Amino acid sequence: MTLLVMPTYSCHLACAYCFESTIGWRMKVKLDYDLDRMMEAIARINRLQPHQEAVLHGGEPLLMPLRDLERLIAFIRNLGLSVSVQSSCSILSEEHIKLFKRYNVRVGCSADGPPELNVLRGFWPRGKPLEELNRRYREKVQRNIEILAEEKLLGGVLTIVHRANAGDVEKLRKLVGWINKLYELGSRYGRLNPMYAVTPWSKPYELSVDELYRAYVWMWENFFQDRPELDWSPYHDLVAVLLGQERRALCWFNGCGFYDAPVWTVGPKGEVLSCDRTLGAGMWLRARPLPKTQLLDRKIRAIALCQTELAGDRFCHLHKGGCPAEALGGDWRRPSRFWRLWSRLLEYFERRLKALAPWLKLASEVPDRLEYIEMVSRGCVWNPFTGRYDCPKGGRG
Ligand code: SF4
Numbered sequence: 137m138t139l140l141v142m143p144t145y146s147c148h149l150a151c152a153y154c155f156e157s158t159i160g161w162r163m164k165v166k167l168d169y170d171l172d173r174m175m176e177a178i179a180r181i182n183r184l185q186p187h188q189e190a191v192l193h194g195g196e197p198l199l200m201p202l203r204d205l206e207r208l209i210a211f212i213r214n215l216g217l218s219v220s221v222q223s224s225c226s227i228l229s230e231e232h233i234k235l236f237k238r239y240n241v242r243v244g245c246s247a248d249g250p251p252e253l254n255v256l257r258g259f260w261p262r263g264k265p266l267e268e269l270n271r272r273y274r275e276k277v278q279r280n281i282e283i284l285a286e287e288k289l290l291g292g293v294l295t296i297v298h299r300a301n302a303g304d305v306e307k308l309r310k311l312v313g314w315i316n317k318l319y320e321l322g323s324r325y326g327r328l329n330p331m332y333a334v335t336p337w338s339k340p341y342e343l344s345v346d347e348l349y350r351a352y353v354w355m356w357e358n359f360f361q362d363r364p365e366l367d368w369s370p371y372h373d374l375v376a377v378l379l380g381q382e383r384r385a386l387c388w389f390n391g392c393g394f395y396d397a398p399v400w401t402v403g404p405k406g407e408v409l410s411c412d413r414t415l416g417a418g419m420w421l422r423a424r425p426l427p428k429t430q431l432l433d434r435k436i437r438a439i440a441l442c443q444t445e446l447a448g449d450r451f452c453h454l455h456k457g458g459c460p461a462e463a464l465g466g467d468w469r470r471p472s473r474f475w476r477l478w479s480r481l482l483e484y485f486e487r488r489l490k491a492l493a494p495w496l497k498l499a500s501e502v503p504d505r506l507e508y509i510e511m512v513s514r515g516c517v518w519n520p521f522t523g524r525y526d527c528p529k530g531g532r533g
């Protein structure tokens with residue numbers, strides 16, 4: 137379970153595709169958090185559902201003044217949780233670096249490649265990019281990524297995949313060259329998330345499912361497949377679910393119920409929200425926490441989809457319809473707009489795994505897909521060597 141802590145919904149930037157732009161303030165800073173209530177909410181959630189890590193998120197969490205940022209980080213560390221920060225990495229100061237070192241905080245940077253590809257982030261007020269400001273923003277982000285790496289504080293990198301950084305082979309070459317450079321600097325983790333347009337001006341940069349499929353396969357075949365030392369999503373997630381190891385995979389492939397997402401978010405006033413990705417759909421407060429035995433059932437959406445809209449999809453029980461916050465038609469009951477992409481990539485990696493080890497019984501080959509969803513929701517794990525479920529004591533195998 138991930139605990140997100142959002143000291144502010146605002147951000148000094150206005151990236152072209154920011155999916156949070158509907159809930160926050162872009163290119164305006166509004167800081168009206170209540171630190172005590174935030175800390176109370178964090179402690180309450182952690183009592184109800186113990187977490188190992190809190191991620192400071194936003195908006196831009198580094199907009200919070202240093203003194204309060206330190207109080208918040210120290211409080212979370214005292215609860216026994218590790219802390220990381222997800223930031224644009226464009227306003228990092230020496231004081232931040234000292235603070236992060238003091239509390240062993242890792243920083244994840246959001247960037248879509250080297251400066252020449254990182255063009256949809258930055259200042260895009262109402263779709264009009266501010267070229268000179270953006271040029272300086274891009275250089276600064278790259279410099280800060282390098283500083284964080286030198287200081288051994290760089291966690292991972294969050295990269296959104298779109299036409300401006302993955303629309304042709306030349307761009308893809310630059311993108312993987314940059315990922316390689318990050319590795320040389322000491323960072324082996326990252327995410328490559330497909331972009332969807334939430335603003336009219338980001339629409340031309342959206343790649344179709346076919347284009348995304350070709351881009352992900354190109355990066356795999358020309359780079360990642362020979363780099364086992366790298367741990368970049370979605371590759372390891374797709375292979376994990378095929379091998380029955382879905383707990384190692386992203387929340388997208390673990391079944392998400394929207395009302396009760398596996399992510400808890402604490403807002404600036406201590407409000408407890410569902411995953412930040414769902415906020416754009418207007419669902420602000422989280423379903424009221426219930427005792428463990430009564431937690432909302434996350435498998436329901438996946439089971440319903442595998443019998444209806446995704447009934448013909450051989451992989452529906454593995455991607456489970458994907459993230460509901462990016463659902464088709466904005467209706468969380470429907471599958472993610474990327475379900476065909478995940479399905480095709482699962483088929484691609486299924487072929488590769490079977491070519492290497494034809495005796496494996498992959499989770500794509502289970503006799504009953506609905507039973508699979510039911511079994512994993514009970515804590516059982518598909519064993520690709522025996523072709524059976526391994527269940528915790530008292531379960532059914
Ligand atoms: S840095 Fe993040 S929160 Fe800020 S505008 Fe860009 S995508 Fe949105």
Ligand code: SF4
Pocket residue numbers: 387388392393394397398399411412413414458459460461
């Ligand atoms: S809404 Fe999407 S991103 Fe959030 S927890 Fe669910 S699957 Fe994950």
